[in-house]
Amino acid sequence: MNSQANVNERFANERFHKLQEKLRDRVDYVKLEPIIANLSKHKPSFFAPALTVKADEALSALPISLQDLKDAEERLERWAPVLEKLFPELEEAEGLIESPLIKLDVLSTLLEDKVPSKETFGQAYIKADHALPVAGSIKARGGIYEVLVFAETVGISAGLMEEGGSPLPLISPKGKKLLSQYKVGVGSTGNLGFSIGVMAATLGFHATVHMSQEAKEWKKERLRQHGVRVVEHEGDFASAVHAGREELKDDPKAHFVDDENSQELFLGYAVAALRLKKQLAEASIEISPKAPLLVYLPCGVGGSPGGITWGLKVVFGEAVHCFFAEPVSSPAFLLRALIDEPCTVYDYGLENRTEADGLAVAQASELVYEYVKSLVSGYYTVTDDSLYHVLAKLKDVEDIKIEPSAAAGFLGPLQLYTHQKTDVEFLKGVDLSRAHHLIWTTGGLFVPSEEYEHFYQYGKGLLRR
Numbered sequence: 001m002n003s004q005a006n007v008n009e010r011f012a013n014e015r016f017h018k019l020q021e022k023l024r025d026r027v028d029y030v031k032l033e034p035i036i037a038n039l040s041k042h043k044p045s046f047f048a049p050a051l052t053v054k055a056d057e058a059l060s061a062l063p064i065s066l067q068d069l070k071d072a073e074e075r076l077e078r079w080a081p082v083l084e085k086l087f088p089e090l091e092e093a094e095g096l097i098e099s100p101l102i103k104l105d106v107l108s109t110l111l112e113d114k115v116p117s118k119e120t121f122g123q124a125y126i127k128a129d130h131a132l133p134v135a136g137s138i139k140a141r142g143g144i145y146e147v148l149v150f151a152e153t154v155g156i157s158a159g160l161m162e163e164g165g166s167p168l169p170l171i172s173p174k175g176k177k178l179l180s181q182y183k184v185g186v187g188s189t190g191n192l193g194f195s196i197g198v199m200a201a202t203l204g205f206h207a208t209v210h211m212s213q214e215a216k217e218w219k220k221e222r223l224r225q226h227g228v229r230v231v232e233h234e235g236d237f238a239s240a241v242h243a244g245r246e247e248l249k250d251d252p253k254a255h256f257v258d259d260e261n262s263q264e265l266f267l268g269y270a271v272a273a274l275r276l277k278k279q280l281a282e283a284s285i286e287i288s289p290k291a292p293l294l295v296y297l298p299c300g301v302g303g304s305p306g307g308i309t310w311g312l313k314v315v316f317g318e319a320v321h322c323f324f325a326e327p328v329s330s331p332a333f334l335l336r337a338l339i340d341e342p343c344t345v346y347d348y349g350l351e352n353r354t355e356a357d358g359l360a361v362a363q364a365s366e367l368v369y370e371y372v373k374s375l376v377s378g379y380y381t382v383t384d385d386s387l388y389h390v391l392a393k394l395k396d397v398e399d400i401k402i403e404p405s406a407a408a409g410f411l412g413p414l415q416l417y418t419h420q421k422t423d424v425e426f427l428k429g430v431d432l433s434r435a436h437h438l439i440w441t442t443g444g445l446f447v448p449s450e451e452y453e454h455f456y457q458y459g460k461g462l463l464r465r
């Protein structure tokens with residue numbers, strides 16, 4: 001063995017022992033040991049927690065309800081005529097920022113035939129948020145929503161619009177002048193900053209985005225072109241969020257979009273559930289506990305997968321099961337659920353180093369974790385190479401272009417297939433041929449073509465090996 005392999009093995013052992021020490025006294029330790037072995041070796045892992053409460057019970061214990069979801073949807077409908085005026089690309093959709101539901105017949109091809117064909121394994125679909133207009137990622141849902149909520153608050157207190165009324169006056173010269181006296185800030189690994197920055201600057205706010213080390217140069221450049229102030233940080237996501245929070249904390253004319261702790265973001269993301277309900281109905285797709293919808297969601301701090309999971313559980317209850325996907329080096333949510341106390345991936349010797357910049361988060365949002373811990377059916381991790389592999393294959397087979405983070409959902413059905421018989425309690429009575437697999441692709445629309453070409457060529461190289 002060469003010396004690098006020696007070092008890697010030593011670190012893997014250290015990680016294993018740390019996790020083992022933490023979990024050894026658990027009654028279910030035998031089940032957990034293979035998971036911590038994989039986690040410590042940066043190998044794909046799968047964890048389905050034993051959920052002890054039913055979805056209804058878990059939902060009714062939360063401070064938010066179906067009414068909040070409907071209110072959020074209604075707010076976006078009120079804003080639609082305004083967004084249509086601000087963003088010409090929304091004309092056809094009349095101001096709604098939405099993505100298509102696409103039938104995917106080639107899931108087993110994408111996964112190198114490691115899962116059975118749809119006749120035995122069920123039909124797959126893509127929820128195509130990689131193509132969401134305005135922000136080019138799933139962050140369009142929550143991020144834009146929170147900026148609109150703040151704009152309304154300012155407009156209402158200045159007497160420019162009424163609560164529940166049309167926000168059109170906010171884009172009049174008077175409205176723009178009002179909003180230009182206010183600041184909006186955010187900390188991000190890239191896509192949230194992009195979504196908030198574009199929306200805030202378009203409405204006239206002074207927008208500042210604190211970017212962590214992963215953020216791609218092109219995202220920063222595009223924001224500067226929109227007149228957004230970009231502050232670059234050497235540190236990780238949490239430190240960029242901290243810097244942004246500190247900068248605005250004593251400013252009464254400012255709003256900080258706190259990705260680690262925001263109910264508005266969560267509700268904005270959740271609206272996707274009501275939209276999906278309509279799309280499923282239009283496509284005559286019926287789901288039930290016997291023919292469940294299995295949803296695979298790339299996860300960073302947890303806001304987008306968490307909001308969507310909550311929304312889907314509110315709408316579909318036991319007919320839907322959601323799985324969160326994270327990089328092997330950044331399994332923040334998986335660890336939070338496994339260890340059952342707040343922690344970072346660094347605490348267990350993992351590095352939070354990944355090419356999936358949208359998922360490069362070391363610690364789960366506590367707010368989101370509390371909301372969804374009894375609703376998420378499972379968590380799994382993916383290697384960066386497997387993301388590039390799927391990214392290239394998806395381009396070749398379906399001509400769909402996504403960014404690496406957005407590929408994480410595709411590996412979910414494979415994990416589920418591998419673990420269904422042993423580790424997934426709720427699947428035991430289910431005939432999988434009736435299942436519907438929904439893969440949520442979360443970003444990619446604005447990736448510059450040279451950048452995409454790099455991703456693609458790297459993935460192609462892996463396919464040839």
Ligand SMILES: *Cc1c(COP(=O)(O)O)cnc(C)c1O
Pocket residue numbers: 137138139191192298299300301302303304305358359403405406442443444
């Ligand atoms: C941010 C992001 C996610 C994950 O969302 P979180 O709210 O951070 O969990 C997934 N995919 C992409 C492309 C993202 O930008």
